[in-house]
Amino acid sequence: MLSIKVPASSANLGPGFDCLALALKIYCLFEVQRKEEPGVTISLSPKGSQDLSLGEENLFFQTFKRVLHLRGLEPPGLRVRIDNSIPLGRGLGSSSTAVVAGIVAADRTGNLNLSKEEMFNLAVEIEGHPDNVAAALLGGLTISYREEGGGFRALAFPVDSGLQVILLVPPVSLSTQKAREVLPQKVDFSDAVYNLSRTAALVSRLLTGQIGELKEVTRDRLHQRYRAPLYAQSMRLLERVRQEVDCGIAISGAGPSVVCLLGSSEVGLERRLKDLVREEFGEFEPISTQVDNHGVVVGSN
Incomplete structure (x- = not known):
């Protein structure tokens, strides 16, 4: 097998x-x-x-x-x-x-x-x-x-094991194809630069362990706002968390889940995040996990 x-x-x-x-x-x-x-x-x-x-x-x-x-x-x-x-x-x-x-x-x-x-x-x-x-x-x-x-x-x-990933998963699903259909064929030059600079900074922070400073470098102008009508509640949750909790936050892939990035030692932030979700967005399920650094693993017997 x-x-x-x-x-x-x-x-x-x-x-x-x-x-x-x-x-x-x-x-x-x-x-x-x-x-x-x-x-x-x-x-x-x-x-x-x-x-x-x-x-x-x-x-x-x-x-x-x-x-x-x-x-x-x-x-x-x-x-x-x-x-x-x-x-x-x-x-x-x-x-x-x-x-x-x-x-x-x-x-x-x-x-x-x-x-x-x-x-x-x-x-x-x-x-x-x-x-x-x-x-x-x-x-x-x-x-x-x-x-x-x-x-x-x-x-x-x-990625260092100090990075904690908290997924906020809604009860509804969304097809990737539908999420791609709403994206524009062209974007403003300034928006491209906005994302390029943050992508470079995000990679640098993740690879150097500066995981307490991810809020600004997880912002986006290329895709999330165009898809917002498809996952309006996820965007409301994202913006609310960004106001209250100092962590990296974004829509996960094509959505509608939200991904939060913070340090595993930041227990207070994690508690505040989960409390906020429970009190104001109770339909979202928080799932705490970490980065898998191995990828696919194959065995036989």
Whole structure:
């Protein structure tokens, strides 16, 4: 049996649209076994997301088949058990975990010997954007970019365990496609500079451990305000927290979850944040976690 453990991720982090992401210690575990008959049999753990597809349209299996077909191989039959702890459709990279796991399973099953770079580019092709798949595959803080020749590259850096991540997860979901449809084709030059400067400063602070000074460098002008009508309550929560708590805060990926970044020693700030959410935004579930610096982990027995 092959086991593939893939972390959730929070992309953009405010200014780093489509290039920054953090891997998180919240996981989706795929246990994969071959079977004689063709097709796939999928089961979910009792606590797993019951909305996941159990048929051949499951994103994991679709990815698995696609990668093998690209190498001229027919996919074998599979039994797959999924144990998922990642809220679906909440901007936490749940689809990226399925894509990365499908690529890894195809690589191991078909003896493809794919490099991490090849896996990453396959994942970007399937997922459509690089940030979440980079974090799911590589772990840590990832920076993704497209080369002039057309391929994608990703850089991954470990993040100090002193960074505490608090996710504020609403009960409603939002499709990434819908969130992308509302974005403008062009942006003001001043807004681009605003985000570029904060992206550079945010990366610097995360990599040098200056995690007590993240509020200003997690601001954004490129995507959140255009998507605000899609997650109005999340934006109200974001602005309210920004007024009351000195921490980094942004919409997580395409939303509607909110991600907060603060030091693990800042117990008072964390308590104030959770109290505020409980008193004024009780529909949001706070989830405390940390950065996963390993990315996808594969085992077999």
